[in-house]
Amino acid sequence: MSTLANKQIVVAGGSSGIGKALVEALVQDNAHVTVTGRDAAKLDALKAALPAVNTAVLDSTDRAAMDTFFQKLGHIGHLVLAVSGSKGGGEFRTLQLSELRAGFEQKFFPHLDTLQAALPYLKGSVTFITASSSMIELPSTSGLAAVNGALELMVPILAKELKPLRVNAVSPGVIDTPWWDTMPAAQKAQTFDYFCSMISVGRVGRAAEVAAAIKAVISNDYINATVIPVNGQIS
Numbered sequence: 001m002s003t004l005a006n007k008q009i010v011v012a013g014g015s016s017g018i019g020k021a022l023v024e025a026l027v028q029d030n031a032h033v034t035v036t037g038r039d040a041a042k043l044d045a046l047k048a049a050l051p052a053v054n055t056a057v058l059d060s061t062d063r064a065a066m067d068t069f070f071q072k073l074g075h076i077g078h079l080v081l082a083v084s085g086s087k088g089g090g091e092f093r094t095l096q097l098s099e100l101r102a103g104f105e106q107k108f109f110p111h112l113d114t115l116q117a118a119l120p121y122l123k124g125s126v127t128f129i130t131a132s133s134s135m136i137e138l139p140s141t142s143g144l145a146a147v148n149g150a151l152e153l154m155v156p157i158l159a160k161e162l163k164p165l166r167v168n169a170v171s172p173g174v175i176d177t178p179w180w181d182t183m184p185a186a187q188k189a190q191t192f193d194y195f196c197s198m199i200s201v202g203r204v205g206r207a208a209e210v211a212a213a214i215k216a217v218i219s220n221d222y223i224n225a226t227v228i229p230v231n232g233q234i235s
Helices: 017-028 040-049 063-073 097-121 142-161 185-196 207-219
Strands: 008-012 032-037 054-057 076-081 122-129 166-172 227-230
Touching: 008 017, 008 097, 017 032, 017 207, 032 040, 040 054, 063 097, 076 097, 076 207, 097 122, 097 142, 122 142, 122 207, 142 166, 166 207, 207 227
Parallel strands: 008 032, 008 076, 032 054, 076 122, 122 166, 166 227
Antiparallel strands: none
């Protein structure tokens, strides 16, 4: 196991949810953490809570800006891609394919653009944060499965292409994060109850539990080309 103390770690999209929980955990290990995101207010709040963290307002869909950012930042030990998206869900027969395209533009391509921009300066590992929609085969999630599954299929191939850089993914299940907050509270509770009936541990997950798995992946120099589910065994 390697120590993360004094390692330069970039968490793209780390201002809320799982990314934020990871940042909190990394700071406890005395890592040098830089968090990027589009929401300046969220980044300011994160900086106020964790003064040791460096923040940068950066849109992961803006490749030119990312190239400039990583060039200025220089050497990176680890990169975590927590950029998320919400588009692409729904029954296929009524799914607007423009929404699915938007889902790829929100998550799939920003992950790849960020990694390409960081590659010249990245020496340790990259970890994609995907989602268990890629594997659980639930109705109305085919579009979400396509976005996340496409990233996961690339992991073992990229691990061979980019060696000795380690390439992994952590695939969360149903996690109580702000991703669900677009729902009214009653609908969110009902949705969580529905999923709990399919999760072996009988509850939804916490962001800190996923963060712990991500930290373990980037800390362990012998984990490579792997997609790790953190879903309480959902089926």
